[in-house]
Amino acid sequence: MSTEIYYFSGTGNSLYVARELQKRIPDSTLIPIISLLHKDIIQTNGKTIGIVFPVHALTIPIAVSRFLKKADMKSSKYVFAIATRGHTIFRGFKKMDKLLKKKNKRLDSHFILNMSVNDPRDKQYKSPVEDDILKLESVVQEKLDLIENIVVNKKISREKDTEYLTGFPYNAVFNYFLEKLVLFGMTLSEYIGGVNYFCSDSKCTECGICEKVCLSQKIKMKDKKPVWQKDVLCYMCYACVNYCPSQSVQINDIPFVKSYTRQNGRYYHPYATVKDISNQKGM
Ligand SMILES: Cc1cc2nc3c(=O)[nH]c(=O)nc-3n(C[C@H](O)[C@H](O)[C@H](O)COP(=O)(O)O)c2cc1C
Ligand code: SF4
Numbered sequence: 001m002s003t004e005i006y007y008f009s010g011t012g013n014s015l016y017v018a019r020e021l022q023k024r025i026p027d028s029t030l031i032p033i034i035s036l037l038h039k040d041i042i043q044t045n046g047k048t049i050g051i052v053f054p055v056h057a058l059t060i061p062i063a064v065s066r067f068l069k070k071a072d073m074k075s076s077k078y079v080f081a082i083a084t085r086g087h088t089i090f091r092g093f094k095k096m097d098k099l100l101k102k103k104n105k106r107l108d109s110h111f112i113l114n115m116s117v118n119d120p121r122d123k124q125y126k127s128p129v130e131d132d133i134l135k136l137e138s139v140v141q142e143k144l145d146l147i148e149n150i151v152v153n154k155k156i157s158r159e160k161d162t163e164y165l166t167g168f169p170y171n172a173v174f175n176y177f178l179e180k181l182v183l184f185g186m187t188l189s190e191y192i193g194g195v196n197y198f199c200s201d202s203k204c205t206e207c208g209i210c211e212k213v214c215l216s217q218k219i220k221m222k223d224k225k226p227v228w229q230k231d232v233l234c235y236m237c238y239a240c241v242n243y244c245p246s247q248s249v250q251i252n253d254i255p256f257v258k259s260y261t262r263q264n265g266r267y268y269h270p271y272a273t274v275k276d277i278s279n280q281k282g283m
């Protein structure tokens, strides 16, 4: 009874979770979602299908949405998902279930894991120190033991996400409209995806790492400087922002959202190398 664990990861949190889960589940393989997105139809082979990814703007990343639309999951008898996130509520499992229902499948189980935040735009952002990462990971390890038991025994477990974490300290009505606005922005991103969202500043050392880790291949080095090509969709993975060794990649301000990346630090998972991220492209 094989298990396929499909994953998408910008800075290694979801990759870490996918790897740790693979160690626990017999006869399981890891498959990067990005390596499959060029196909018109993505044929799965596992009897059990797992999907591991980060929360992006309260929902599933663009790449995961595309994967689900293209996936032919006839092989599967059981589907589960794990979202890794920073600090807000997550609304994406319903969307996943809707996409799966079109293929006569259900999201049988789903789970959320709190991990370090890889989005350094906010004024109050603090890049996590080793102690923060270790604390979060000991909880992740405990929860993975539970997930292993549920997945191996094909139990139904749909974790409810009822509390607001620290992201939205406003009142219920405000939260409701803010949530709708953020989700609408994410839908829009699926079509225009970060057209003029990034730039590199004078700290750029022309190393080319941003091009290597760019999961959508939006970044191309031209005259030794990175260029974010306008006609290529961005998956908003923030690998370019976080893996640039000189913190030269900046996020531009967008309407109503000022970016503080110039003064903030960066984060990527300590076990996720540039190679680990770029290998997702399968090139
Ligand atoms: C564009 C973007 C949007 C994000 N939005 C959210 C969010 O709405 N809620 C949240 O809790 N975390 C959010 N995060 C943080 C990530 O979900 C979190 O750090 C995740 O574990 C990163 O996983 P990865 O390293 O596998 O990419 C966001 C990160 C990015 C890059
Ligand atoms: S990773 Fe940073 S330093 Fe290297 S080329 Fe890209 S922007 Fe420049």
Ligand code: SF4
Pocket (backbone or CB within 6 Å): 194, 198, 210, 213, 214, 215, 216, 217, 218, 219, 228, 233, 234, 235, 236, 237, 238, 239, 240, 241
């Ligand atoms: S441009 Fe940056 S955020 Fe967009 S896909 Fe490439 S690496 Fe990820």
